[in-house]
Amino acid sequence: MAKLNKILFIISCLLSLYALYITTIITLSVPKYTQLFSGFGAKLPPETINALNYHYIGLLLPIIALLLCAYYFKRSKSQVSKNIIYTLVTLLFLVSLYWSNYFVEAMYLPIFQMGDVINEL
Numbered sequence: 001m002a003k004l005n006k007i008l009f010i011i012s013c014l015l016s017l018y019a020l021y022i023t024t025i026i027t028l029s030v031p032k033y034t035q036l037f038s039g040f041g042a043k044l045p046p047e048t049i050n051a052l053n054y055h056y057i058g059l060l061l062p063i064i065a066l067l068l069c070a071y072y073f074k075r076s077k078s079q080v081s082k083n084i085i086y087t088l089v090t091l092l093f094l095v096s097l098y099w100s101n102y103f104v105e106a107m108y109l110p111i112f113q114m115g116d117v118i119n120e121l
Contacts, residue, residue: 051106
């Protein structure tokens with residue numbers, strides 16, 4: 001059982017680090033998108049506005065997951081608490097992944113809209 005716990009712990013940490021990497025890239029790209037879209041003067045879709053305003057939420061999720069991993073490493077002794085932490089880290093990873101997909105889609109919506117306007121001309 002100890003070997004399985006070690007494997008699950010490593011997987012949890014790797015998933016959290018991957019989610020942190022993806023959300024950090026997205027968070028760093030937001031200022032560039034903001035400058036790009038403000039230069040066009042076009043009206044942005046609501047999904048894009050929400051993504052630009054709340055992009056830091058996606059960054060908090062993997063940080064929370066990494067803190068849970070650190071808590072497990074330092075304090076958790078019972079199997080039940082370890083299972084709860086594994087489940088929470090996995091859920092946070094999935095939510096981070098969903099957030100990343102939503103963010104990418106929201107950032108591409110204005111580009112698709114500009115393409116439609118050009119095609120109509």
